[in-house]
Amino acid sequence: MPSEQWTHPEPGDGPAAVAAQPSPEQVIAGLRATSEGGAELTQLLTPEGERVPSPQFDKYVEDVDAEALRGLYRDMVLVRRADREANAMQRQGQLGIWVPLLGQEAAQVGSGRALKPNDMAFPSYREHGVAYARGVDMKDLLGIFRCTDHSGWDYKAHGFHPYCIVIGNQVLNAAGYAMGQKFEGKVGDDDGEATICYFGDGATSQGDVHEGFVWAAVYDAPLVFFCQNNQWAISEPTERQSRLPLYQRARGYGFPGIRVDGNDVLACLAVSRWALDECRHGNGPVLIEAFTYRMDAHTTTDDPSRYRLSDELEEWKLKDPIERVRAFLARGGYADQAFFDSVQADADAFAADLREYTFNMPEPPPERIFSNVYAEGNPVLDAQREEFLSYLDGFVSAGEH
Template sequence: MSDNDVAPLETAFGVDHHVSRAEAPDRPAQDGGPEMVQLLNPEGERVSHPEHDAAVEALTDEELRGFYRDLVLIRRFDAEATALQRQGELGLWASLLGQEAAQVGSGRALRPQDYAFPTYREHGVAWCRGVDPVNLLGMFRGVNHGGWDPNEKNFHLYTIIIGAQTLHATGYAMGVQRDGNVGTGDDDRDTAVIAYFGDGATSQGDVSEALVFAGVNNSPVVFFCQNNQWAISEPNEKQTRAPLWHRARGFGFPGIRVDGNDVLAVYAVTKAALDAARTGQGPTFIEAYTYRMGAHTTSDDPTKYRVSAEVEVWKHRDPIERFKRWLTTTGRADADFVEAVEAEAEELGTSVRRRCLEMPDPPGTDMFDHVYAERHPLIERERAEFEAYQASFEEAQR
């Protein structure tokens, strides 16, 4: 195939395979590209967007201050969880550092009846759904399998298998359709589903299958991809030639890229996508262009595969500092408010640490309780063997 043969395809998708990211560091891979929706620039200045201004203008100052509180508190929680892991109190932790705006903005766009399917990093979305942050630690501490009732919060348990939750979300959305809870015009009934995943997950077959089923069924699901630039140690250019949001075209529904470090833009774009899903307009693929400031998990060392200069660039795009600058310069928040939130964050950190350390260890037999819905002879035999094994230690101590 000649260059002339591939040129039209590249033009359509905005991709130039002749130029690598290393050769052209200022291309869209670095800044998100001109197509990226942004309402606050990195300097904290308001940027107008005709399609999404109205959603932000409808927010009250109290709601906007609430966004800031969410951002600060969830970052403080995340820092405490990381410290707990480093001190041996958690087996593992997946930090959201740098991705707070993507999670808070999208989480606050959800209605109570909507259902969210997370990965293992959506601590900010969990916060927005009312999940006690300490419950997020149970699985990583090894004392439970999740710690909250998914149907109480409409927030599914964390999914460790990469991409599997997109199939769960699509199936749930197809069920919502069949229950008649889409396009009724009742704001308290019409339901949308949102599936969270990272850029690396888009390479998984499960995600493609979910996109197929969502597209052909016109299901009320939003696919929310947090593109944090790194699938563990693999950069974007090792995963895809085209921008991730273009994936939606091949499955027959809209895709959009939003500045994932801009909480206002994320809120507005996600709200529009969820509204479309609830009214029967089908799925949307959102690519939240952000950056993972820390390690993939606490078992990872990012200095092995990325340069510190890249991290420094993204520090200047910090989602919390950007939003704080806009709130304070526009008079929507003052120094007293900022200080009060910081104090609340420290109280949260102290409380999380104390309550984490107070978590009781479950009895060993708990591992047999929820393997099957009903009692199973094999499991009961294994339970009896385990109980006899434990009893042998008690006898030895007598």
């Protein structure tokens, strides 16, 4: 049996490899398949900014003209600039922690812009670009990392759920929400609703993710599982977690999986539109593996130099998601230097506004922690609030004497 049978098993290709007894060649092929994009990688813009035609997905970006592509470029530049500013503010003690998205702008902006107003997105803790695409004020994100807020936005109005810190837990929440959409008859045509759930490659080793796969598959839930495979689950590479490419796991649950170039904003937009369309018409769920790279630390408490080589980072810098769009726009004459300069100026102003807000962010009153715990009043919670405030008042009284 050829070694590729282990990494690319197809019906009719012969007996599948026995998981308990793979040959050394099969193991090596499996590990290699998790670290390379492979022939099945969907790509519409190369790292050099050249357009790649796709008979399957071109129709999903027919409306993306030069103006729209300039808009996607601007989105990514602003999101990256905000990310870099927040990273710096954490180093200055203004934020307790920050979770960088550097290198993953295309995956987030492309998929985020594919959503319709009635769709719902369930993020983990790194989806700042999706939040931006859904109209969430990025100032509302900063309170989470300054430890003054959980989420300051109206998640129903924006179709963007609060951040989830527990690895993989948002997948169960998303599965339940998508099942509700199915039960309420909100799928079946062009006006149907869909849900998208974001998680990283590391989360695919969590039981919650697989439970979400099972429930979504059983109930044909309109749910797009969007895995941002940034190659590193904190300090462990993807090949330590899966012998198969992650998108192929969908086959075991009975729904389609696809691998897209996560550094290609146009491909991410097209593939996400296709997957969401499948779901809103009742053909879900779908798994998307956005093959990208985390060009910064897992969080600001992490030191990636301890577990990965600088050569790897330099290789991925050549695949930068922003630079390939810039190259395409410049080569085609769709944007000039004045445009790029104006976008950078807008990004700097955007970051300065976030910085000004963060440095002057008001401290919430102590009773804030009791707000919005329940939809209606609760006598037990009310009693706890009064006891807590009375306790704090005791310190004030003691200081007066």
